[in-house]
Amino acid sequence: MKRPGGELATRPLHFIWICDCSGSMATDGKIQSLNNAIREVIPHMLKVADENPNAEVLVRAISFSNGAHWHLGQPTQIADFKWTDLTANGVTDLGKALSMVAEQLKMPPMTDRALPPVLVLISDGQPTDDFESGLQELMREPWGKKAVRIAIAIGEDAAHDVLEKFIGNSELKPLQANNPEALVAHIRWVSTAVLKSASSPASQAAGAVSPGGNVPLPPPPPAGPSSATDVW
Amino acid sequence: MSDQPLKSEWRVIGKSVRGAAHVRSGLPNQDRISWTPESGSVLPLIVSISDGHGSNKAFRSDTGAELAVRAAQSISRSFLTSQTEPLNHSTIKRWAEENLPRELVRHWQNDVADDLTSKPFTKAELDQLQAKENAEKCRQVVLNPVLAYGATVLTAIITESYILYIQLGDGDILAVGEKGEVSRPLPRDERLFANETTSLSSEKAWLDFHTHFQVLSSLPPALVLLATDGYANSYRNDPEFLKVGPDILAALRSDGVEKVNEKLEEWLVDASTNGSGDDITVGIVCRLDALKAPPASPSDVKTQSPESNHACAKPPLLAKTQVLPADTEKTILSHKSTKNHLTKTDPT
Numbered sequence: 001m002k003r004p005g006g007e008l009a010t011r012p013l014h015f016i017w018i019c020d021c022s023g024s025m026a027t028d029g030k031i032q033s034l035n036n037a038i039r040e041v042i043p044h045m046l047k048v049a050d051e052n053p054n055a056e057v058l059v060r061a062i063s064f065s066n067g068a069h070w071h072l073g074q075p076t077q078i079a080d081f082k083w084t085d086l087t088a089n090g091v092t093d094l095g096k097a098l099s100m101v102a103e104q105l106k107m108p109p110m111t112d113r114a115l116p117p118v119l120v121l122i123s124d125g126q127p128t129d130d131f132e133s134g135l136q137e138l139m140r141e142p143w144g145k146k147a148v149r150i151a152i153a154i155g156e157d158a159a160h161d162v163l164e165k166f167i168g169n170s171e172l173k174p175l176q177a178n179n180p181e182a183l184v185a186h187i188r189w190v191s192t193a194v195l196k197s198a199s200s201p202a203s204q205a206a207g208a209v210s211p212g213g214n215v216p217l218p219p220p221p222p223a224g225p226s227s228a229t230d231v232w
Numbered sequence: 233m234s235d236q237p238l239k240s241e242w243r244v245i246g247k248s249v250r251g252a253a254h255v256r257s258g259l260p261n262q263d264r265i266s267w268t269p270e271s272g273s274v275l276p277l278i279v280s281i282s283d284g285h286g287s288n289k290a291f292r293s294d295t296g297a298e299l300a301v302r303a304a305q306s307i308s309r310s311f312l313t314s315q316t317e318p319l320n321h322s323t324i325k326r327w328a329e330e331n332l333p334r335e336l337v338r339h340w341q342n343d344v345a346d347d348l349t350s351k352p353f354t355k356a357e358l359d360q361l362q363a364k365e366n367a368e369k370c371r372q373v374v375l376n377p378v379l380a381y382g383a384t385v386l387t388a389i390i391t392e393s394y395i396l397y398i399q400l401g402d403g404d405i406l407a408v409g410e411k412g413e414v415s416r417p418l419p420r421d422e423r424l425f426a427n428e429t430t431s432l433s434s435e436k437a438w439l440d441f442h443t444h445f446q447v448l449s450s451l452p453p454a455l456v457l458l459a460t461d462g463y464a465n466s467y468r469n470d471p472e473f474l475k476v477g478p479d480i481l482a483a484l485r486s487d488g489v490e491k492v493n494e495k496l497e498e499w500l501v502d503a504s505t506n507g508s509g510d511d512i513t514v515g516i517v518c519r520l521d522a523l524k525a526p527p528a529s530p531s532d533v534k535t536q537s538p539e540s541n542h543a544c545a546k547p548p549l550l551a552k553t554q555v556l557p558a559d560t561e562k563t564i565l566s567h568k569s570t571k572n573h574l575t576k577t578d579p580t
Contacts, residue, residue, distance in 0.1 A: 001487050003499045004479030006472030008506040011465060054253050054509025113465050116426045146426035171366065200253070203285040203402065203461075205382045205431035206423050214427045216288050216365060 010056045013115040013199050014075060015045075016104075017061040018097055020123035020154075025088035028231050030124055030154055032085075033180040039083045040184060041191040048195050049078045055115055055199035060104075065090035068097035094127040094162070095134030102134070105143040116215050117147040118198050120190050121166050124154035124232070131162055139168070148198050148215045152177055152186045155232030169213065175220055178230040185221045193218045240452060242390060244272030244279055245493040246515035249500040251462055253509030254286075262286045262294040262383075263460050263513035266301040268309060276312050276391040279515040280304035283403060283460040285382040285431065286511075288364040289373050291357055295347060296340075296381030300432055303339040304387045304398070307332060312389065319393060325445040328396050333441035336385070336398075340432050344381045353377065382433035386458050390517055395452065397444040400437060401429040402461040404473075407453040410522050412478030417444040429461075454481055454522035458515040463500070466507020480516060485523050492516075 017038065025031040049057040058075035062068055063086055071086060104110075105117065138144035151163035151174040163174040177183040198215050250261035262284030267277065282300035284293025311332055315324055357380075362370050373379050384401025397405050397417045402424040407415050421442065423430060430440035457477060467473035483492050500512045 001483050001491065001495050002479070003502055004483065005467055005476035005503070007468040008466055008503060009468040009472075010506070011508055051256075052253065052509070054504075054507070111469060112425055113469070142425060146428075171368070200257075202287040202290075202427065203283070203382075203384075203429045204287045204427055205285060205290070205379065205433050206428040216369075218364075219366075 010054050011113055011115050012075075012111075013055045013057050013195075014105075014110075014117040015057055015059045015195065016101060016117065016119050017059070017071075018094075018101065018119060018121040019061060019063045019071070019086055020092060020094070020125065021063040021065040021086050021088045021090070022092040022125055022128075023065070023089055024092075024125050024157070025154070028155075029180070030232060031088040033183050034122060034154075034187075035083065035085045037180070037184045037187040041188050042078070042081055042083065044188060045081070045191045045195060046078045048192050048199070052196070052199045057195065057199070062097050062100060064093045064097035067093050068100050070100070091128040092123070092125050093129040094121075094123065095129040095131040098131070098134030098138045098166075102137040102141050102144055105138070105141045105147070107142065110143050112142075114143070116198055117143055118190070118194055119147045119149045120187075121149070121151045121163065122154065122187075123151070123163065124158050126157075126159045127162055131165075135165060146214055148194060148217070150190050150194060151175070152183070152190075154183065171213070172217065172220075178232050179227070180231075181229065189221050239392065240275075241520040242273065242275060242277055242517055243489050243520055244277055244515065244517050245489060245496065246279065246281075246513070247493075247496040247500055248281075248513035249497055249504060249511065251509050251511040252501075252505040254511060256509075259286065260294050261511050262297055263462075263511040264294075264297040264301045265513050265515050266305050267515065268305050276389060277517060278305055278308040278312075278387065278389050279456075279458060279517055280308070280385065280387040281403065281458050281460055281513045281515050282386070283384045283401065283462070283511070283513070285384075285429070285433075287382070288361060289369060289379050290382040290433070291361060292347075292380040293383050296344065296383035296432065299340055299343040299347065299381065300383045300385040303336050303343060304385050307336045307339050308387060308389050310335075312391070318391070321394060321445070321447050324394070328398075328445060329443050332398065333400070333438035333443070336441075337432060337438045340385075341378060344378050347381075348377055353380070378433050382431045384429060384460070385432060386460075388456050388458055388515075388517060390452075390456070392448075394448055395446045395456065397446070397456075398441060399443075400441045401431055404457075404459045404461070404464050406457045406459075406474070406477050408455045408457065408477040408481050410451065410454045412481055414474045414477035417446065418442045424461075452519055455484070455516055455518040457517075460511065460513045462504060462508045462510030462512040463514060465510060466503040466512070481518075481522075484518055489518065489520075489523075 057078050059081045060075055061071040063071045149167050151167050153163055153174040153176050160174055175186040177186055197217055204214055244267045246265045248263045248265045265281045267279040280301040282297035284297035286293055384403055386403045386405060387398040389396040399418050405417055407417050464473045504512050
């Protein structure tokens with residue numbers, strides 16, 4: 001007797017890096033620190049993905065400066081994920097990037113059996129385009145609204161109000177990185193702890209879920225006091 | 233067309249398996265299944281399944297699921313014995329829609345209260361909650377401990393003259409005709425998305441129930457399948473999942489009920505391991521005379537939800553009436569949903 005039903009499949013979990021590549025990211029080694037941090041966490045992401053074979057983690061990356069473009073447009077399994085260095089130059093068209101992400105979160109190509117996507121925004125400055133329109137486009141999509149949205153602020157000049165609007169969850173603040181070590185710690189947290197939570201299929205009672213609360217997140221790494229190692 | 237009841241023999245089988253992800257993380261099976269009568273072969277039949285949420289806050293949801301199927305069975309039996317006019321379908325339907333969900337929720341809440349009285353939250357349970365959730369979430373559970381028991385409930389009541397389908401929360405009920413055609417008696421609820429589900433633990437949960445009352449006049453479904461969401465989530469898309477209907481019907485015809493019952497656990501474990509990783513529970517009610525019919529070719533069978541995306545594949549409310557020939561059944565104002573909006577008051 002054959003097993004009933006058609007093709008079985010694990011549940012896709014889309015993980016999207018949204019990276020600021022504006023000119024200011026070229027100063028004080030920010031963009032290279034970002035490149036190094038993402039490259040460094042790939043083995044940790046692979047370990048988390050291996051621990052939960054029922055979630056198919058698919059990584060993408062989009063960069064924004066003068067406009068936005070998919071740095072890694074094809075949803076890529078962690079095992080095949082290799083990071084190509086980003087370079088920084090131009091303005092900060094975050095709205096365009098969010099609009100392009102929103103397009104990818106439509107159903108289809110997404111399916112409703114997916115696990116909530118994880119969107120990680122990393123930025124050091126103020127948007128120069130219509131950020132609000134891009135965010136609205138994102139939040140119009142059911143998966144945009146239900147995505148786990150994390151923001152990492154690089155340096156003191158980052159637009160915290162913009163990052164908080166992107167997160168849309170009063171219980172979760174942007175993660176502040178004022179030096180390369182902090183950036184690595186934050187990126188490791190989203191790549192491991194957040195990824196692990198998002199890949200767990202526990203249900204939540206709909207009425208008791210706060211915005212962004214459909215995936216309970218572990219506590220983020222401590223921000224730590226300002227230190228002499230702060231360079232941004 | 234006569235409304236006289238048919239004399240068919242039915243049989244219930246079912247299994248519940250612990251999800252592959254639960255095995256890895258040491259979590260128990262948080263699904264439950266129950267049916268009445270225990271023999272699963274004498275009408276009226278009542279089949280209930282439940283899926284405990286398993287979230288950090290719902291740390292007693294395995295008990296919540298157990299209490300859910302018990303409440304569903306108890307209230308359904310009371311519902312059946314209270315019918316003084318078994319063929320007065322309008323009255324029965326109205327009572328089912330208006331009273332049954334509220335009675336079921338009340339019964340479940342009372343059982344939860346009893347469980348809490350006999351087994352108050354332990355320090356270990358609360359410590360574990362505090363380790364995983366922030367202070368506000370912990371406060372919500374302490375103030376409203378019923379949240380710890382959150383669970384769904386799906387039930388089918390099969391009598392000689394009608395079938396009543398009841399659902400709160402995620403999961404699937406499929407009706408399969410003699411030719412293998414599949415339909416969903418209840419519509420998909422768009423709120424059931426991204427790990428969120430309506431729940432017995434929600435405020436005014438009875439408003440979130442969906443019910444469907446189907447009068448059986450000549451040809452009832454060949455089988456009715458109830459499944460927790462871990463089953464559908466294990467398939468590539470909805471059409472791939474819907475193939476389980478005709479495939480199980482074909483297996484019942486070719487190999488018999490006992491053989492299918494023996495294989496069911498293996499199938500569900502395979503689905504969880506290579507699919508969602510979630511607990512999976514399936515209850516199957518089959519009409520024995522339909523198993524004697526010539527077998528349908530499973531792969532050729534058309535399903536009622538052709539789109540691959542659940543949220544996009546919104547079947548019409550009267551999906552069933554579109555699938556079967558007009559004289560095979562009679563639906564009285566087929567479907568009832570008491571609440572269709574997203575906004576709910578947070579119980580906290």
